[in-house]
Amino acid sequence: MINNAGIIPVSALEALNVDEWDRKIDVSIKAVLYRxxxxxxxxxxxESGHIITTASxxxxxxFPA
Incomplete structure (x- = not known):
């Protein structure tokens, strides 16, 4: 199985876009763990297998955002 998922936030951290943070965690961390x-x-x-997880x-x- 190959894990390859992630999103990049588009707003600056100072914007405090908590919904964007939650989505990033859901896709970039939780989805990998669930898979x-x-x-x-x-x-x-x-009784065998491989798990490969990639990083972007x-x-x-x-990056600024």
């Missing part, structure tokens, strides 16, 4: 949890069941049944450039570089 891993679902894959673990099948890996247990198959936004995880390695700093």
């Amino acid at each position: 891993i949890a679902a894959a673990l069941h099948y890996e247990g049944v198959q 450039v936004a995880g390695h570089l700093l």
Whole structure:
């Protein structure tokens, strides 16, 4: 299974757009964890498997928003 999900906020942190923060956490963190949890069941049944999680450039570089 390959995890590849994420969104980048478009508003400045000072805008205090909490809804945007929640969406980013839901997509970028929770979705990855839920997919891993679902894959673990099948890996247990198959007694093997691989989980690959990618990171975007936004995880390695700093952007204003």
